[in-house]
Amino acid sequence: MRTVRPENGxxxxxxxxxxxxxxxxxxxxTGTELDARGVDTRHTLWSALALVEAPGAVAAVHADYLEAGxxxxxxxxxxxxxxxxxxAGLGEAAALRALEASAQLALDAAAGAPRTSGPVLVAGALxxxxxxxxxxxxxxxxxxxxxxxxxxxxxxxIEVLAAQGLRLFALETMPRLDEARLVVEMLTELVPDAQxxxxxxxxxxxxxxxxxxxxxxxxxxxxxxxxxxxVGLNCxxxxxxxxxxxxxxxxxxxxxxxxxxxxxxxxxxxxxWRTVEGAERFTASAQGWIDAGVRLLGGCCRTSPADTAxxxxxxxxxx
Numbered sequence: 651m652r653t654v655r656p657e658n659g660x661x662x663x664x665x666x667x668x669x670x671x672x673x674x675x676x677x678x679x680t681g682t683e684l685d686a687r688g689v690d691t692r693h694t695l696w697s698a699l700a701l702v703e704a705p706g707a708v709a710a711v712h713a714d715y716l717e718a719g720x721x722x723x724x725x726x727x728x729x730x731x732x733x734x735x736x737x738a739g740l741g742e743a744a745a746l747r748a749l750e751a752s753a754q755l756a757l758d759a760a761a762g763a764p765r766t767s768g769p770v771l772v773a774g775a776l777x778x779x780x781x782x783x784x785x786x787x788x789x790x791x792x793x794x795x796x797x798x799x800x801x802x803x804x805x806x807x808i809e810v811l812a813a814q815g816l817r818l819f820a821l822e823t824m825p826r827l828d829e830a831r832l833v834v835e836m837l838t839e840l841v842p843d844a845q846x847x848x849x850x851x852x853x854x855x856x857x858x859x860x861x862x863x864x865x866x867x868x869x870x871x872x873x874x875x876x877x878x879x880x881v882g883l884n885c886x887x888x889x890x891x892x893x894x895x896x897x898x899x900x901x902x903x904x905x906x907x908x909x910x911x912x913x914x915x916x917x918x919x920x921x922x923w924r925t926v927e928g929a930e931r932f933t934a935s936a937q938g939w940i941d942a943g944v945r946l947l948g949g950c951c952r953t954s955p956a957d958t959a960x961x962x963x964x965x966x967x968x969x
Contacts, residue, residue: 665771665818665845666879669905669945673965674771676909676948677715677723678958684711686954694784695738698730701748702740705755712759718955719962721770722946723760724820727752727811728777731803734784749807753814773820773847774811776837778829779803789851789885791825791861795832804833805840812841819846823885825860827868838877847880847907847946848872854886856893865894869901882907885950888932895942905945912952923952933960940968 668674681697689704691697700708708726715723727749735745753774760770779795780788782803787793794800811819819837824830830848837844850868851860859865865883872881881904883894888910898906913932915924928934936947947965949957 665847666905668771669880673940673945673947673968674721675719675958675962675965676907676946677712677720678909678949678953678955679912679951680708680711680724680726680728682952683714683954684708687711693738695734695740696729696784697726698728698734698748698752699738701726701730701751701755702744705751708752709755709759712756713762714955715958716759716763716770718958720948720958721768722773722948723756723770724773724775724822725752725756725811725816726775727807728775728822729781729784730807731782732806733799733802734782746806746810749810750814753811753816757815771818772816773818774808774816776804776807776819776821776833776846778822778824778826778851780825781823788823788825789860791829791851791859795826795829800832801836804836808837808840812844817841817844819844821846821848823851824848825851827859827863827871830868831871834875834877844877845879846877847882848878849882849884849907849909852883852886852890852894854890854893856890857897865897866901869898873902873904878904880905880907880946882944882946884909886910888913888935891932891939892935892942895939895944899943906943907946908939908944909946909948909950909953911950912957914952925952931957933957933964936961936964937968940965 681691687707689707693699732745756772760772763770778788872878891908891910910932913926
């Protein structure tokens with residue numbers, strides 16, 4: 651199998667080295683921000699459709715997070731894959747162009763960001779197979795990693811992002827350890843100098859992945875994998891982070907990553923969200939998470955650049 655060579659890449663930033671000496675601020679929600687800009691994400695492709703229909707809005711989201719103080723931004727490729735685009739009727743060529751655009755939009759935003767707080771890192775977002783299915787199974791892990799199109803979700807995405815020069819990758823919302831293992835193996839096969847972080851989807855108890863396997867086992871695997879620079883969780887309620895961090899830190903000495911949802915509360919009767927503030931919002935717990943070993947800190951669903959600015963202020967004050 652071929653190894654990807656960058657078209658316009660430069661040496662990968664050493665994420666592990668950076669995280670040994672400082673806390674880095676990660677960006678926040680993309681879909682939420684696209685919605686706020688009037689981009690329709692009510693589609694099986696979710697935010698990935700904006701790569702085709704509203705690339706300017708994607709660029710603006712990246713720029714706003716950087717302006718707010720994010721030091722690490724992720725490409726808008728979480729739900730972008732060849733099978734997903736084909737099922738949506740847009741075709742393989744559109745999928746490959748969208749993946750290229752996801753990298754270039756983020757790289758261009760990083761190149762234009764102010765350099766007042768050190769280098770800006772760009773990570774290629776690799777969502778789980780369940781995200782491609784668009785049926786919510788990334789929150790349960792209720793699928794098989796030997797599915798016929800499993801490799802077609804992950805392999806072309808890695809190849810395209812790496813060909814644009816990316817050497818840092820984010821395995822996000824992973825509900826299964828076996829999938830994380832396979833994706834990291836694929837990543838190191840295709841991009842031998844790649845670095846990544848792995849963030850898992852975790853049950854409310856903070857001790858198990860979404861599929862029921864032990865979070866401690868996932869952390870122990872990350873401890874022994876040289877390609878994994880940090881390990882943690884994302885797209886969970888803030889209180890789940892607090893429960894999970896002791897489990898992680900007991901099983902690994904690697905830097906921890908956490909980017910939970912905002913804490914906003916959904917009312918299934920009225921089908922509306924209640925936006926929380928103050929002590930209920932995820933940012934209120936950020937200092938405690940830093941004290942517990944989190945070195946890569948950001949937000950996931952329903953978070954915003956305003957939240958990123960709060961996190962950046964907390965991190966700056968803790969230095």
